[in-house]
Amino acid sequence: MDFDLIIIGAGPGGYVAAERSAELGLKTAVVEKGQLGGTCLNRGCMPTKALLHAAKQLSHMRSAGALGLIADGVDYDFNAVQRCKNVAVDQLREGIAQGFKLKKVTHLVGTAQITAPNTVSVDGEAITAANILIATGSAPVRPPIPGLDLPGVVTSDELLSPEGRDFRQLVIIGGGVIGMEFAAIYRALGRAVTVIEAAPRLLPAMDREISQSLAMLLKKQGIEIALNARVERIVDAEDGLAVIYTDKKGEECCAEADGVLAAVGRRAYFDGLFADGLCPETAHGALVCSQHFETSIKGIFAVGDVIAGSVQLAHAASAQGISVVHRLAGRPITTNLNYVPSCVYVDPEIASVGMTEAQAKAAGIPVLVGKTPTLANGKSLIEHCERGFIKLVFRAEDEVLIGAQLMCARATDLIAAPALAIVNGLTRRQFLQVILPHPTFSESLTKAAEEVRAK
Ligand code: NAD
Secondary structure: OOEEEEEEOOOOOHHHHHHHHHHOOOOEEEEEOOOOOHHHHHHOHHHHHHHHHHHHHHHHHHOHHHHOOOOOOOOOOHHHHHHHHHHHHHHHHHHHHHHHHHHOOEEEEOOEEEEEOOEEEEOOEEEEEEEEEEOOOEEEOOOOOOOOOOOOEEOHHHHOOOOOOOOOEEEEEOOOHHHHHHHHHHHHOOOEEEEEOOOOOOOOOOOHHHHHHHHHHHHHOOOEEEOOOEEEEEEEEOOEEEEEEEOOOOOEEEEEEOEEEEOOOEEEOOOOOEOOOOOOOEEOOEEOOOOOOEOOOOOEEEOHHHEOOOOOOHHHHHHHHHHHHHHHOOOOOOOOOOOOOEEEOOOOEEEEEEOOHHHHHHOOOOEEEEEEEHHHOHHHHHOOOOOOEEEEEEEOOOOEEEEEEEEEOOHHHHOHHHHHHHHOOOEHHHHOOOOOOOOOOOHHHHHHHHOEEEO
């Protein structure tokens, strides 16, 4: 065999697994047909966060008057913002290349096809390995909406390209995570934004109160939101495009735009990966895997967005990849894969881990819920933060923390504390043993744990 492990795809599932695999002494190759870093680094998490950071800074500068600061004539240069985003992305990509060199991971540039259980063809050249790990990720779903191929209709891939795309009026189809983050970016840049969501609420997978608060906040910022709405077609209009949709009353409505973002989910991507005759088991177009991430073909593993039932988050893919290589190297699995924090980087930030109150109820688990608004938090008040809340869900029986939902400043960092408590089965009493520094945003965690009510 040429290698112990061939990894296909160098996104956060693949490149993190590759580095760990090499560190554990496995002879490792990574095959990547595009740029190192995959969707997360090149067309996903990182460029979005760079744009969101710029957008947030702009909003904060524009509201600086409330702090007694004078920041007249604040503006932005769209192309310069893109360049700044690209510099960060390039630097991170270079970091992966350096990591591969340092850890002696063989990086093969080309398109991989699995031709036999131990053989991968890279642009026609065969290499072999004891095991193969697929980490080929996902691609945006293109729903069968008439007019979706018109110029001006884009996915997150185009908005996050090095040049980016600017629009005066953006209609976003899908009020999920991608939809919300782009609504925040374009609204902060002063663009007109309309969100059309098929479900009865935004971020349908999140806690209901988060969805409601977010909708209120976005409306206050001037974003139009249509819920329970079905997009019928997109057509050319005098000044760009017109998105025709049926609203919740069944009436036909029209949202005008010069740009339409389709953000209705991502599909597992493994197009052309398996040679004819190799047919792994699939479900809903994704690879079915065992609890150890082995596909139905022995010795072929898969992690991340490409697998059925995946949460489609970069950090979940990385953790899964590490667990696969630890198992292959005969090392203990050190990460608990059952709890994956999920974050939305709008303002205020949203973060969630474990069960919501509604999920606990559906599972028949009586809970105590501790909730505090962050309005009364000194740090939030001083920094003029948007109103938010912290909610902690404890199992009533033994007061073990089983879930946390945060919508407040720094929520995406604060979630680390409840995540640590949940993974380690800590009780409310143990959670409250910790002294948290004053004044900080984190104090609200203590407050929430103190103020529990039976549900
Ligand atoms: P999503 O599943 O989060 O949201 C898609 C939304 O589109 C849903 O609310 C759905 O009800 C709606 N929808 C579907 N079809 C529709 C239609 N025809 N008309 C109107 N609405 C429709 O998907 P996404 O936002 O595209 O994100 C894809 C994946 O990427 C998600 O799994 C997400 O978690 C991940 N992601 C994560 C982050 C992050 O962690 N911050 C950021 C971006 C993306």
